[in-house]
Amino acid sequence: MALNFHQLHIFHTVAEKGSFSAAAQALHMTQPAVTMQIQSLEEYFGTKLLLRSTKRIEPTEAGKMLIPYAKMSIKLMRETEETMANYTQMLEGRLQLGASLTIGEYVLPRLLGPFGQQYPHIHVVLKVMNTAEIVEQILQNQLSFGLVEAPVEHPDMVLEPVMEDELKLIVPTDHPLANKEIIGLEHVMGYPFVLRERGSGTRQVMEDGLSKLSVRPEAIRTVMELGSTGAVKSAVEAGLGITMLSPSSVKHEVALGLLKVIDIKDASFKRKFYSIHxxxxxxxxxxxxxxxFLRSQKLHA
Known part of the structure; x- marks a missing residue:
């Protein structure tokens, strides 16, 4: 019998989850199959790796020594697949993922076309939902992974940055600022703003960027707070105020001549989009x- 990566992965999952049943669920395996693989691994090394009690599975001294090596093997396998993905063209199958609102409605749609041309045999199934729902469906093995707009702190999740986004000033094309390509923040603050609701990722990124410039959120002349990016865009088009949004979310309106994107001088409102699994x-x-593929894309090109 030879040592294999699959057994190390199963061992690491059992040690991490603390039970065979939880590991089996996470690995999409039956509990007897997980037990059999652990027994085979213990036979290979000639020693017990896990202590089985009524409450929780605990690693033996030998098991504790093996855990970091199992973890390194998983990391190496992921890095190997990431590298080889650049050279693999004939992939096929169903890819099911979740994405939060801005990514799912405004970023991914224009990227799925080029991806589909490059990998025509991969069938992408995209669900747009909030971050909490994405996490829940990943834990229930209903999604392979998710794409979210803010960091997620969860003990069972891996979080990795995928793309970088940046908010910019958005004004209607008949606005007094619409003839500018770049403008100082001091010339913006006197105008009424239409913003996303407090607690939204977009609102938080804007306020964080302003705080770095010593501008308090209360200094913004907010005339309206709305619960979706689409509602904010409609209000700005109607002339009710200006806003801060990702240029990815207004590409259609800019192309139609309804909205204008303007840079704010010496200000940065950057954020990262993350994958979670x-x-x-x-x-x-x-x-x-x-x-x-997503990491190779430029959102605002």
Whole structure:
């Protein structure tokens, strides 16, 4: 019998989850199959790796020594797949992922076309939902991974930056500022703003960027707070105020001549988009390829 990566992955998952049943669920395996693989690994090394009690599975001294090596093997396998994804063209299968609102409605649609041309045999199924729902569906093994607009702190999740986005000033084309390509912040603050609701990722990025310039949120002349990017865009088009949004979300309106994107001088409102997946899961090569494709894209090109 030879040592194999699959057994190390199963061992690491059992040690991390603390039970065979939880590991089996995370790995999409039956509990007897997980037990059999652990027994085979223990036979290979000639020693017990896990202590089985009524409450929780605990690693033996030998098991504790093996855990970091198992973890390194998983990391190496992921890095190997990420590297080889750049050279793999004939992938096929169904790729199911979740994405939060801005990514799912405004970023991914224009990228799925080029991805589909490059990998025509991968069938992408995209669900647009909030971050909490994405996490829940990943934990229930209903999604391979998700794309979110803010960091997620969860003990069972792996979080990795995928793309960088930046908010910019958005004004209607008949606005007094619309003839500017770049403008100082001091010339903007006197105008009424239409903003996303407090607690939204977009609003938080804007306020964080302003705080770095010693501008308090209360200094913004906010005339309206709305619960969606689409509603904010409609209000700005109607002349009710100006706003801060990702240029990715207004490409259509800019092309139609309804809105204008303006840079604010010496100000940065950058944010990252992240991928999340279960720690106990090895992403399928199709998912690794998709994420590698996203990392190569420029959102505002």
């Amino acid at each position: 279960s720690k106990s899961a090895i992403l399928p090569l199709s998912a690794v390829t998709f994420l590698s």
